[in-house]
Amino acid sequence: MKETWSFLDTFEPNFRPLVVIELAKGTKKETIEWFTKRIVDKKADGGAQLLIKPLVTENGDENIYLVGASHLRLLLGAETVGLVKECNDNSMRSFTYSSRKTFKDFADDNHNFLTMSECQYIVKHELENLRARDEKMIPGYPQAKLYPGKSIVRRLLTNGILLQIFPLHDREELKKLRHTWYGRVKIGYQPLDEIRSYFGETIALYFGFLEYFTFALIPMAIIGIPYYVFAWEDYDKYVMFATFNLLWSTVILEVWKRICAVMTYRWGTLLMKRQFEEPRPGFHGALGVNPVTGREEPVYSSIKRQLRIYLVSVPFVCLCLYFSLYVMMIYFDLEQWALDYHEEDKSTFSSLMLYVPSIIYAVVIEIMNRIYRYAAEFLTSWENHRLESSYQNHLVLKVLVFNFLNCFASLFYIAFVLFDMKLLRQSLATLLITSQILNQFAESLLPYWLQKRHVKKMKKHIHSPKTDMDLSLVEQINLEKEMCTYFGTFDDYLELFLQFGYVSLFSCVYPLAAVFAVLNNVTEIYSDALKMCRVYKRPFAEPTANIGVWQLAFETMSVISVVTNCILIGMSPQVNALFPDSKMDLVLTVALVEHLLLAIKFVMAFVIPDKPREIQIKLAKLEFESLEALKQQQMKLAAESLKE
């Protein structure tokens, strides 16, 4: 092992580029020198002890750097980030360098022990944790202040000196993954383990959830089809469908937790210890002392933040909700107008026109959702949350409330104010299908097409008709750095969440919704896979043990759907006919049934264990081992002390 590593030392034979750093053009020389020195400096001197190499492009620009790391460095980094790997005895344990020999597939010369995405995650972690020591500012940029402990990379990013950091694609691996994932038409599961080792746990878990959810919808879809085919209108059948639906949705959400535990145990993230959360990049404030760490860092008064939330964000969200309701009323006017038009002139054209308001409204809803999303991001960022998790929670809450109202308000209005079941069914179908088509288009196909055009232009530019595989590293990086950045699974989950709403909230009126959801999800898997592999830069892997706040969101939706379905059934003429004498009895019965269903749901959620027995035993075993080790250590200590 060499003692020193300079950034000019580009001839290291084992250098494997993992991460690309793009600096702004015209970054001062002294800044570059200082930054690269910090990256290659030894750990003991406060550096990251990584390898770095400039990418010399044809026109001689030197603003792109490739970062790698020695094999040993990566193994030590794996211990720092707390990676959990499989041992020789098939149990999962936190990797430590000293116990490396006990891990499965470990060999000193096996450079594939860590997957490429794990290596990239380690490099990213090390880069982000490269902290200022006694520097007061970034050399060459006096306005970019530093204080001891501040992450250098984050400061460079917020000051625009560092444009982006992204992990490199592995063309060969990607090709293999594409082939097994969506390269051939087949019925079967997705290669989740491969997706996980290429894209990381968060994305693999999203695809796992998407697949699971699609399979879970199939029974609902199958039961729903005869309702459409035979035009069943018996409400006892609808009641059965709705009851099945409600209990089913509880079961699938509980079972998901178990499946998720099995998967993340296999991937090691279930056992990964939470790291201490650093302030998020955008957080700013006056320099003060953090009460937890005792370090000097920006602090921002929690009262100020509360004021911003309650005096600005909450009123703004309310205003948006009001606006959304206002748009809804316009839609109803349009709907009325189309109906009148159809009454006057019963042509094919006019009966097609009946669907137009719904379609326009669906498009407007999608547009409003997207605009609101930006506003919510801006506001939440302005609220200046210290932690990424708190930022995410506030953002998710804002977005969910608005999207829920925006998408479902008109349906609630039709169902519980207008009592028009026919219109409800029609609206539901139009909204669901239009939003699905729009989403697929806006999310995957449009970016894919843009990306394809861009690649073509690039290839023309470099005047050489090569296939993807023959591209040189320089060309590959030039292509990848222009690709869109994938901002996480938020939008994908949101889409599923709204779909779940369409399927479950009014399921007893429109059993066919599940069929459309299944069809959409099957193509969604393909288009999302395409998007991940072709359209976006490779994202950094993000270890995670569950789908987080979305579990709660889906569970809340399933509680709300109990209420709506019970009311819908209670309102149906068929059920009304069962209580000819007393409407009171009807309402009381419906209320009783609703409470019973809710109680059953809660009991089921309580009774079904979140982790399968097998995983529970494995976790208990690990806990027992660590307690035993601690006890042994204490016993030894005690024996020594008592001998004194």
Place this chain on the structure above:
Amino acid sequence: MKETWSFLDTFEPNFRPLVVIELAKGTKKETIEWFTKRIVDKKADGGAQLLIKPLVTENGDENIYLVGASHLRLLLGAETVGLVKECNDNSMRSFTYSSRKTFKDFADDNHNFLTMSECQYIVKHELENLRARDEKMIPGYPQAKLYPGKSIVRRLLTNGILLQIFPLHDREELKKLRHTWYGRVKIGYQPLDEIRSYFGETIALYFGFLEYFTFALIPMAIIGIPYYVFAWEDYDKYVMFATFNLLWSTVILEVWKRICAVMTYRWGTLLMKRQFEEPRPGFHGALGVNPVTGREEPVYSSIKRQLRIYLVSVPFVCLCLYFSLYVMMIYFDLEQWALDYHEEDKSTFSSLMLYVPSIIYAVVIEIMNRIYRYAAEFLTSWENHRLESSYQNHLVLKVLVFNFLNCFASLFYIAFVLFDMKLLRQSLATLLITSQILNQFAESLLPYWLQKRHVKKMKKHIHSPKTDMDLSLVEQINLEKEMCTYFGTFDDYLELFLQFGYVSLFSCVYPLAAVFAVLNNVTEIYSDALKMCRVYKRPFAEPTANIGVWQLAFETMSVISVVTNCILIGMSPQVNALFPDSKMDLVLTVALVEHLLLAIKFVMAFVIPDKPREIQIKLAKLEFESLEALKQQQMKLAAESLKE
């Protein structure tokens, strides 16, 4: 420090008796010798390394032994059980012997660093963890099988060789505690910290909860009084009371979690790590291999247990519930009979007679509850649960379901079937007051009186009119070993839980219930304190961080009370008068209000943090420190590895 300690070595000047062991009379000599040798044997030889001394009584019996431990041994034991103590910098940390100097009030000659109850807890833990090595049976008792790792004390207990193990009272401390606790009539808080250091956290937490709950009921009681005094019957006022009540009960349960966190942080139990749970004493099965520990120990098939639960326990509970409902119907017959009697003969006697059925029913309910309690214990024990926690959960569930129905079924019947608000109020009052009187009598006063009589008899027997303080150790132990054993806080919490039901389920009909509850609880504090100090043997301290399953039970009750109160208000003639035209509107409004209240409750429970900010920061600080320490260690290791 002496190298060896024999059980005959009774002249150790520092020997302070902590725990009393009573063996069966006529226990074989070889058994006693083996057992005491194992207790004094060194840790390295598999012993407990404690001190033991026989108690020679007047008649020369030698079946009582006193167990103590050296100061050093106790400190090492404190580390083993994971005690958390306050440091010099006011933070709470797990005690370790090597860092002992950093703890507040620690000095090598300060024998009060650990409280007596902590020392007794440590001794108990060490005794229970005294495990068999290669013994196949208890010497002298071939039928008492042992296997490696089996707790010796538990085997001795189940075979009746060991009669009991209990901690000694500290007469002087107890007198001080009694004085500050209930010795003088005063308005003020209980000395919870003193209670905790004498009786341990579980009991202190019960008294803390009792006190908190009483204070929390005072606003409800104060608002309730004018309803009685001015005989308010306006339902708008009742609606206000009920709404306040429902939100209030959510708030108090959430705030309790915070108060509990503050207390247990101060006591150190909030930070205490969970120990690995050993099988409970009564657990039996064929010898097999535990999948978690890999040790040989009894295993019992989970399917057999499920069969016992579903084929025996569940039907039995259902039968009991049916029986309870049957008794209820008899009560209503009696009630009807009393009413008829009163109609015929309107005398003072007959109007008093109106209360008799309720009183009889209340007494019968109490008796049934107590009998059922034994049956539930027997059944749950027969279900053969491996862990104490799982045993407790099944027992609590069984008891709660039955007690809930037994106590409240008649009230539900009166309210929602008979619609008789006057009878409901009368029944509620009679049930509440009768059960309170019965409980106070059966729980504290009767045992106290029995105990007093017993002490008198004992004192007469030893022919010397001494006060408590002058009793010799022998006399003290002889007195204490005959005292009743305190079986934990289960019954006390259950009583509070049922009281909470009486107060909240029908609060809008009988606002005075809170007043009676407050009055009862004030005396309850005194009688429970009396019971703990005078009637029962000192219990072993039991570290705990919260009130466990009772929090969930109280929260469930407060959810149910939202439903009952909304229905009651909806049924009232005054609210009915608001909707003269349409009963439907009334029911829908009530249902809407109920759902809103439930939603508000859940949002409140979600929004109010379970721990105060200050405690959160302290916990985050500790976590940060331990993560930093780990990182430092890894960095050091990494630096060394990279230098190689």
